[in-house]
Amino acid sequence: MSAAWVMAVAQAVLVAAVAPLLVGFTRAVRAWLEGRAGGRLVQPWRDLGKQLRKEPVIPADAGMFFTAAPAVLMATSVLVATAAPYLSTRGPLSAGVDLIVVVGLLLLGTAALALAGLDTGTAFGGMGASREMTIAALVEPTLLLSVFALSTRVGSTNLGAIVAAGVSDQARILTPASALAAAALAIATLAEAGRLPVDNPATHLELTMVHEAMVLEYSGRDLALVEWASAMRLTILLGLLANLFVPWGVATSLHPGSVALAAVVFLGKLGVLGGLLAVGEVFAAKLRLFRVPELLAGSFVLGLLAVITSAVLA
Secondary structure (H helix, E strand, O other), X not given: OOHHHHHHXXXXXXXXXXXXXXXXXXXXXXXXXXXXOOOOOOHHHHHHHHHHOOXXXXXXXXXXXXXXXXXXXXXXXXXXXXXXXXXXXXXXXXXXXXXXXXXXXXXXXXXXXXXXXXXXXXXXXXXXXXXXXXXXXXXXXXXXXXXXXXXXXXXXXXXXXXXXXXXXXXXXXXXXXXXXXXXXXXXXXXXXXXXXOOOOOOOXXXXXXXXXXXOOOOOHHHHHHHHHHHHHHHHHHHXXXXXXXXXXXXXXXXXXXXXXHHHHHHHXXXXXXXXXXXHHHHHOOOOOHHXXXXXXXHHHHHHHHHHHHHHHHO
16 A cells, blocks of 8 residues: 555545544533533543444334444545545645545535435424535535635645645645635635524524434434544544645655644644634524525625635735
């Protein structure tokens, strides 16, 4: 196996291992700020281990979409974690790590989970799937526009090329267009990952559920895959936000020392963003469902302004 593939596999393992810890870290920070005891950092891993040892229970009316969704959601998350430029810009799949491909893979996982919610035939599943696809239809254009604002100055929509350009020339990312794009991508990340103020991952109230409504029928190993993949998607999006706009520390070679340093820096960036996310969720309230399109429309406008500004400055 070549050094590039070793790095890519190690990167996927790192993202998969850190994702539950990141969720545990955000919960711990929230508990500390709210004056609660909270759980341990490794509690999400303990929950996953318990669920992985249990047999899944399949609803009588469920079909192929329900059974296939956890595997599809996990597979798309692992593929993005393998290919994205988190540790180095010279991965084995770097030539194919296009912005549209990454967004398409994330949307594929979202669509698979929405179909699973519909496949059960329950009221909650259909409600959550409808809400999820409405949010996805508003989020995906913002994801594209926010990164297009960076690609116009680089001349490529390849994520590795964008990060490499930011590492070599910091003036390309320290622009007003980049600030607008970062704000748009941050809002889109909250919506895509199902975090406040768009969705509350801790709620089980039928009037506010989005993601949880689609996974109510899952149990055992299937539930573990869904929850693990959801944590990975949060890590993937925060990692992209960090490396696209703060690319310092990303290796531009496959030297083991550079990749190891990049891994340490990457974990530090995730810790900072995870802490900021937790702090924001303490002081933020969930928006009413009919107010969510207004927020996402605002992020779309920010992304559009970033693209226009970047094209003018180019």
